Amino acid sequence: MKKILLSHIFLLFAIALIAQDRGNVLIKGGTVLTITKGVRENTDVLIEDGKISKIGQDLKAKSGIQTIDAKGKFVMPGIIDAHSHIGIDAVNEATSPVTAEVWVGDAIDPYDVSLYRALAGGVTISHAMHGSANAIGGQCETIKHRYGTEDPEILRMKDAPRTIKFALGENPIRVHGEGNRITPNTRMGVEQVFRNAFSEARAYRQSWNDYNAGKIAVAPTYSLRMETVADILDGKIIIHCHSYRADEILMLMDVCKDFGVSKLVFQHVNEGFKVAPELADFGAGASVFSDWWAYKFEVYYSTAYNAAILTKNGVLTSINSDSGELIRHLYHEAAKSQKYGDLTDNEALKLITINPAKQLGIDDKVGSIEEGKDGDIVIFDKHPLSIYAIAQKTLVDGIVEFDIENDAEDMRVYINPEAEIPAYIQEEKHDHDRCMQGVYESVFEGH
């Protein structure tokens, strides 16, 4: 016990010290699943200053560089989750059908132990998303799991493009139509929320252009909301849209076409398989669950073969977690695409690496093991698509953030001095509506 405590203190200390750094490390002799350039047996990966500098056999590292023996092990790029809500303190600003101005990047929570648990499942990057209460929700943040810091800024993946959450169907209808008796109360209403917002933003941007060109004397009233929507129209922000039904998916693609918006990824998109040809034609991405369904009516006509159908129809597809539990075994979720639709190993692994990287616009930096990319790596003892695979080490920017050899029980970064010693907490039985976090919890509060 004493040993555990000591190592634990040491580990925390070490992580705190190195959180901002970029590591140098040589991973030797593993089976390297590069994702983009095939499987390379008995191959070394050298990471210098946080970047993959060399891949090859018998690489020599400068003296003093840490070496990891990966003989008999599988080395793959850090897993990327295109949809999660871990590491943030606020999910839903559920008070208006359009809240483009809010940004979950403002509420990064570096203390969330879910980040460590995700690392322990090989996940190095997650897309911390706004919830699905609003048709146009808030902006999201792509975070790197640099666990151990107290500085939210360190978690930000600074060079990732901006993204924003949209939502279709039951959730915005329930919150605003049923809840507050304001549009949208139907899927027709949801469409009009987009058309209104897009049109208004276009006019807004035009009037600012006019003002800046001296055509009008007084500046229009500044609106961060309209600025943001106008940025979407200008292609500066990727839309990530919570969606389920085929009809609503088609609707948003039509709206986007009408306004010249092309950066579009559908999230959940349970009925994506029904409109796979249209998705492929538009060039929209699809980020799906491996097998979630039937938790609400709009996912009753779903299939676990969704990822496979989409992939085989040429849609850029990823598998996400949307859950602090699932994010710990995305490699297993990806493997289900082999049960449901016989994807090849590489096709399955792409669902959690290069494909989500593309959907987040960061595929030039992460998502595969290639020279020049970030040193985000996970090493498994068995092939990661095997149910028996256990992550051994997870590296972010060449820094070992999870090491099974050095894994203490209590990995909290921060302890609120006024909080009780952790008590047993009943896990919510069906964690499916994390997307609605912040909308309903107050119902439970106060007993």
Added chain:
Amino acid sequence: MQRISIILVLLIIATLNAAAQDPSDYRLSKNLVIKNVQIISKAGASPILGDIVIENGIITEIGLSTKAPNDAEIIQGDSLFAYPSFIDAYSHTAVPKHEKKEDLPKVKNPGQPGYERAGITPNRLVEEQLDITDKSVEEMRKLGFGISHCVPRGGMISGQGSIILLTDKNQSPFIKKNISMNGSMKSARGRIYPSTVIGVMAKYRDLVTQARNSQTHENKYESNPVGLTRPNYDREIQALYPTLAGKQKYFMQGEEAKDIHRIIELNNSLKLPLVIAELKEANSALEKIKSNNLTVLVSLDLPDTIKMEKVDSTKAPDPKREALIKRKQESISNYHNNTKAIIEKGIPFAFSFLNVKAKDIPKNLEMIRKTGASDEAVLSALTTDAAKILGISNVAGSLEKGKFGNIILTTGLLFEEDRHIAYNIVEGIAYKNEKKTKKPTKENSEAGSLSGSWVLVASLGDNDQSGTLVLNEIDGNISGTITSTEGIDSDINDASWNGNRLSFNFDSEVDQTEVNMQVDVRVSFDSMIGTITIGPLGSFPLEGSKSPSPKK
């Protein structure tokens, strides 16, 4: 008309009553001389023997042979020490909480609740909420405070704060009005925009940009309105102009390190003259605070140390729990070390008192000193540094000619144990603090000491149960063990002791079921009498008497 006159009558009666209640008002003079006192003019200065003369509330002379006005009240300062009264740099002193719950009507469109419901009231002045007779004024004064920077209660932008003197004897307590704009990350109440921290941060960005633009618009309009759309003249927006111009500092509450990081990041775009208030734990944010040249107000609201439980050798050790307690203890020390870390980093700071209970202030200051923060730094933070941050250095913070006659007279050096603040003089008005007679329960009185062994008898209907209670009191912290006649030991929990009432609870087995028992007794000398509440069974009478203590 009739209504007005009734109100007038009521007002007059009220005033008369107030006056009648305190006849001492008539005797008050703002002229005062303190004779023959050890003067510590400011933090770090050595004591100098002399007199201090205050005329009309202002120090007019300090020295050996002084002339005082004839009507001056005289305080003989022999064996007393004179320090500048403390300055509270940020609090709700004199701003009472509204007791009644607001039953606000439902907002039609929760996305657009309007400024006030959203908690955006920069135009609100603390004056509107001020009640100088509020008990918080006396509480702070008793502790040695003479000046408070009081800020309004409210939401994300609560309004403008003022600096007041902690005396209700003068016409108006204000030193400087509306010196600060005050805000927090508080979201709006009742599921309206902004309902989350992300909504609040977006709203700040929106508001500040809107205010900047609006000011430009107004200036333009003022210089030549021809052909221009009329400005909105929103009073909320207009109220932000002094802050934007850097004339009014923006005090923003930020407690945890994570909040502080957020605030600093937000202000990188807002560019407000920021002061972080009610800061509790800077830790990882220290470097950022420093590099952004920020001033902070450190909260005196500190978490209690964990009372280390006695190791019960009969129970199996629980290393897991011990490790958790240890980590929590570390976290508490981090909080306690906060001030010291800020001093070491060279960050300008004073203290803020928004959440701390008045009674905890001396204890918590002591806790901060114990971490190694120097007396000089702590005293500066309470006086000169606070004055500097509030922009009143020229009139307050030290004992100098021309400054306010705000002086505390103590019976010993400020941080000496057992020293007592005999007087707190605020603007020349002396408030005497009667020394509380020590309760007959301190260690010095064996008869009244709690510590020791007690025999308890509980009358449970037709049978009596007895037990032995061993109590150990150190500085008000009480631990103890209760042993039943069957020899079952239980540690007592949540013990509280106010000098004559003692309460605690413990868990014991009754018929193989763990039951919580709550004891509530009044203690006088060597007996206690009260009740014991046994789980769901109800309350029963309890009596106890102290066993003679073995001589050490």
Added chain:
Amino acid sequence: MKTLRIYIVIAFITFCGFNAHSQLIGKGSNETIVLENAEIHTVTNGIVQGSVWLEKGKIKAIGEVNAPADIKRMNCQGKRIYPGFIDSGTSLGLKEIGSISLTQDAREIGEFHPQMDALTAVNPNSILIPVTRVNGITTVLTVPEGGYYSGLANLINLWGYTPNQMDANFKGLVMNYPSTGKRGWWDRRSPEEIKKESEKALKKFDTYWEKAEAYQELYEQASGEVVYNPELEAMRMAVEGKMKVLLECNSKEDILAAIKWVGDKNINAILTGVKEGYMVADSISKAGIPVVTGPILAVPSRSSESYDIAYKNTGIMQKAGVEVAIRTDENENVRNLLYNAGFAAAYGMGIEEAVKAITIVPARIFGVDKMYGSIETGKVANLFICDGDPFETKTTIEQVFINGWKIPMESRHTLLYDEFLERNPGLQNKK
């Protein structure tokens, strides 16, 4: 004439279309069949190479069987056969769509409703059932929820057109031991408040049990001539120790308290949930009470606990000598039972024990091991054929038999796959 032709064409298209879009599952067939050349994972008698002969819903013979030539045969060369997997805690058949309360039949009103019988509300035609059984799960315990005495759980086979056809002959009384834990991360009650509330709850919980005991005595004295009381009547068997009690408890403190509670009573108890069993595995083992635990794919119940402790929990208990079965506590995704067991296997339990935890162990715990839980002569023909380790996701479950019925290997999910993989018509540009 022309119109007639159009009608025919339309009729034809509609017909084809209907066929293509019908998401109906085909019929099963009750077969007498010999599954030949298989690697038979009997669970109770190791791995046997050879055949399994199914007849009249039962396993007639295993290994080298001498079946008459006219009996149908299926060549299982290179395949494995396992007994049907059993999920020891689900709400299958009781719930259809998560967010639509009118499709939820698991939770009655009130705190005490022990007479609520899950079997009554099992919908044999739930679309969720085929989705589950094609993954090799032939049998599940379906469990009522809510209150302290929730009702009667029932073991069901996932084949049949009436609840009775599905009944797998086990009923157990579901009770929730009053929890001293937090209800969720949003629960802001102080430890004192929680303690107070749970003490109050425990009193109610106890009082009700005492009532049932009194009722049972009265019943015996009056030889059954008692006033109609369906609640207490439902508990009579449990009080006598003739019906098993499924006692839900999860935190370390609650598990210990529940063991103590059971200790001084004549109860045939099974602890369910038992998330923190790893902390008190020895105490559970010593008490000799079997455990149903899960889901395995779960986060730790305290922020200070190890990331993988929920994966390890089952193995730790099993190694301490606890008889432990695995449940998913799921509904639409009971199919992931395989992977819950797979994770338990990977994190310390080992494959063999993990397989037992979803076959023979639950059969034993529920007292139906004469019929289910292994491939043995005389047992019910619940089994499946697969092409590898069933825990591995790559493995295909090729054929499932329940009660000897050859189950159509179709579900909404496979049918949608068939229909939409190559959608026809595909992309059509308007304009």
